[in-house]
Amino acid sequence: MRSLLSEMVVDAGRGRADYVDARHVRSRSERIATRSGRVDRVERTDDEGLGVRVRVGAAWGFAATRMTDRTAAEDALSRALAVAAAQPRSRSSPLASEVPASGRHEATGTTDPFSVPIEDKLAVLSAADTAMRGDPRISVTQAEFLAFAEETTFASSEGALCEQRTTECGGGMTAVATSEAESQVRSYPGSFRGQVMQGGYEHFAGLDLVEQAPRVADEAVALLTAPPCPTERTTLVLDGEQLALQLHESVGHATELDRVLGLEASYAGTSFLSRDDLDSYRYGSPLMNVTADATVAGGLGSFAWDDEGVAGQAVPLVREGVLRGFLSSRESAAEIGLDRSGGCMRAAGFARQPLVRMTNVNLEPGDAGSLDDLIASTERGIYMETNRSWSIDSRRLHFQFATEVGREIRDGRLGRLVRNPTYAGVTPEFWAALDAICSAPEWRLWSVLNCGKGEPGQAIHASHGTAPARFRDVQVGVA
């Protein structure tokens, strides 16, 4: 495959296009799930193919084929060239320079999750599922195992040739309790398919699903009769998982440079940020330090090279509350005069072309100690945990979130549960209200498996490192 790709892109680069790259990707996945005490699903996928991307003047063309022989590769190249040629002409701009990628990178963990017998995984899931059942008000229980593996070979007409192999593994569980009027859900370790990390089976095995299952079910049932979330402005403490999604929606997407430049307006939207805000815009409080780090171990946005061959980097986005960087590609970086791409071009499989995406957009830890310490230093407020619903405007400014569970904070202690907790705000005002972040031992990566962008749609995996944090004077109880 290395020789096929490198020969093809070099040949194609001779006068037919200004730039060519090609990726061969093999993707495998395994999903095992139980539902309400029964085995619900055992699925495996195994796909491969070639994606060829060309640039002729300012026009990109991309063609993908599942066939992997020379004839198919050349057909894909011809198709990509034809698609590029058919588009209206526009002003051409250079790509930010990059040393051609070379080498091989592996991040596969200790135990290959695909080699572990299905029966072993089912035993864990079934035990967790069973441990959530018993109370008649529990109407649905689900437990899930997930594994993904990807092998990529990349070559470009500039001489890049590199290979990467990654494995991701994890899972989670959910209990739904219903009454005539209410339906309440609790999830562990996170909602929307649990918690996945780059690595082997050991990550799933360490989730302790069975041990956590009774608590998850008990909380779902308790929420049915909990008082509703009050409507007020108050102090809000977010757990790491909800804070990860807050970071994802209001910082990660907002700093994608293609949005900032107005090139994603029709689907993903734009950004309240402008290119001129770099190094001057006050994003939040001085405690706010955010980094897009493609080098952190275990992150779903970790790699040695992005999907246009740029080395993975740790890009400062916000330092002491001031905007210091964007998520960028070679094209968008050049457009605003940056020396180098931030290495954020990622594609979902062989049949999609890379877009500016998040890597691991992390909020650096603070010095507020443990979550218990943070609660103890909070006189009054609400603690919210585990995302249930999210919505933010197309400029990433006005947001509204719901979590699965809330708890009153009274005199430095967690009090009674509240149901249907929600909060809303405006991005820079919210981040300006950040006044405490827990310390490094509370910091961990949280996975997002459903980050959608692009047309045709691409759902990529990303992680966000967070520790629980506190925000003052936030509007809660908005729905």
Add this chain to the structure above:
Amino acid sequence: MTGGALTLAQRALSLLDSGEEAQATVTAERSLLLRFGRSRPTQATAVDDLTLEATILRDGHTGSAATNRTDDESLKACVRAAAASAAATAASEDSGPYPGLPSPAAGRPHDGHDARTARLDPAEGGAALAAAFEATAAQGAEAHGVWTAAEVETAIASTAGAAAVDRLTDAYMKVAAITPGGTSGFAAATSVATTGLDPRTIAETAARKATAAAAEPARLPAGEYPVVMEATAVGELLTWLGALAFNGLAHAEERGALAGRLGKRVAAASINLSDSPRYRGTLPRAFDAEGVPKAPLPLIQDGVAHRVVHDTRSAALAGARTTGHALAPGGAPMGPAPTNLVLVGGGAADEAALCAPIERGVYVTRLWYTNPVRPKETLLTGLTRDGTFLIEDGKIAAPLGDLRFTDSVLGILERTQDLSARPVLTSEGEYYGRRFATGVLCPALRTAGVRFNA
């Protein structure tokens, strides 16, 4: 792949051990999608791919595996993986809940394929972009959006005797026009054929709305207001309703919004909603993911909740029969869903007529980032986008900024006062994974109240 999908599905079945019960599904996609932003091309994607999915049954359990590789060794590996999955499942517990593959039945023909569209001519797409750029520039705006076309062939073969093929084309174009001042307007079209798209008209409509929004914006305090929603916004609400109310799995598990409400009034008497896979103007479909022929199904009649949709799995759980709404062989994880929603039109000539009785209200073109807050109540939150206006004294009076709403879909339909006469096919044109084009055929509507909370 034209014509070869069924052969491939049958080839996979031939690799089974004798006595095995199984379904093989092949979905072959050829598609072309051109994107643009700021009146320049941004990305262009041509895809030629397929998925073969083998689903094997053992004692009421299913195991499945999928691949896009079609050599003998890969097909054997796929079938072996599916068999191993089914065997492991069957060994882990007593008999499972899956009642068995549906009996084969012939699907009715439809007119959902257009040979010209299937050629996927990049020049046709390029010309559409050029027309959009020119039309928006003429009104001082820039064009953002997509033009796309595809041919998808789906074949199902099963040991129960199914041998069915469905060939579909779809075409979609949207334009969001944005003025130098940042105001925006939106228009889109969806069709079986690229000839059903008029790029210049789509772009002109979007640009007209963007320039109309460039006037001094009005301010509207949070509260409940009468609303006129264009069909695109109505279609998005109905798509959510499909998932939250008509999903037979959620209904059987008592999580669904219609749990305990079938046979009861849930919407205004003017609301007649069905799933109608061959209704004129929709994107037709011959059968569902289990090979069950698609047929019209009334969901809300004269405002009364009538039915929910089922696949084989949810039907077994509910003690009902499949209605032909499986999204995956053996049932999708989230359950079944309607794919051809049709809301019957009303008596209003157009959106202007819907506005006429409103003293003070809101005109909504399109919604954005809608998500359920409390699914059982069909309570959604989201924002308006690309053309929100204040209605005063029956007419559009001034532009408004994007507004956040938090309200229940069934509540909005319950408060519906009138609908426009002519339903149009709406779609978000989103295709994650293998292309599966769907749309909602619906009119614009006027509702007495939507709750805006910002």
